Amino acid sequence: MGLLEKAKEIERYTWEIPAGAQEGMRVPGIVFGDRELMEKADADNALQQVVNVACLPGIVKASLAMPDIHWGYGFPIGGVAATSAAEGVISPGGVGYDISCGVRLVKTALTHEEAKPRLQELVDLLNSSVPKGLGTRGRLHLERSEVERLMRKGAREVVARGIGWEEDLEAMEEEGCYPGADPSKVSERAFARGKDQVGTLGSGNHFLEIQVVDQVGPLAEKLGLFEGQLVIMVHSGSRG
Known part of the structure; x- marks a missing residue:
């Protein structure tokens, strides 16, 4: 049973x-x-x-x-699951070991009908442009000092490198950077594992999808979504 x-x-x-x-x-x-x-x-x-x-x-x-x-x-x-502070277990990797794993939806101004003739071309472009898969190296090859600056400044450092726009930061929690990051706490092993994976999608159930809005509820309408709209959904998290 x-x-x-x-x-x-x-x-x-x-x-x-x-x-x-x-x-x-x-x-x-x-x-x-x-x-x-x-x-x-x-x-x-x-x-x-x-x-x-x-x-x-x-x-x-x-x-x-x-x-x-x-x-x-x-x-x-x-x-x-929640466990008792006095008697409960601590599980650092119950679901997995991914830190800050999450999903983001990016709106576009395109409709499905407008994009339909070139959808395959768009999919192929994303497939060739975005590094993905287990152990894949990203296009950014950073020294330790550059990775430390990225840790301290977060998404603002990415924008400064021309990957994104200033207005992107306004749509991110804490503008893409939590204060108080201390790169000195990162071990050499962790640095070695992660430095070449900056800007990669990853593996497992991480994904990058082109989607079409087919239903619009009250909240979605307030967020500027409409039926037939082309959107991008990305699911990723910590790398390395």
Whole structure:
């Protein structure tokens, strides 16, 4: 019997795997999604990972999984858990070891109909221009001092190198740079692993996609999105 058979939809789009579903569970598992998502998560063993997380010492209330749930390293991707400060475990790489991993949507002024005749050309251009894949080297070859400046200045240093525009910074949290970065804390090994991967997309589930807006809700409308609009979505994170 799969874990889906043991799960119950306690509210619309909210599923509970009871704490008694498997020996060792300390809390229930809660997954946010529809039945189709649950079926996929059960098939790729992501629900089993939700249960595994529910067995961690000191876990509080529930092992959670967001609607992007799929198989991960230990936790499922999309997995969330809190543990007690007094009795809980510390897991530095439950989902993975990627720091600041996230997704960004970039609007364009193009419509799908306008771009359709040259879409393949655009895809090919992105494919050839953006370094990607495990261990791929980027086009920026930086010395230690340059990497340290990049760490301190963040996205502003990238803009200064002509890769981006000043107005891009206004659309970034903290204008693309958190204060207080101390490059001296970065080990030589970490520097060696990461220095040639600046500006690369990475591997795993990182992606760069051309997408078309097919539905516009109230919030999306306020953000300037419209039906048929061509947008770019990028998912990446720390490199090295």
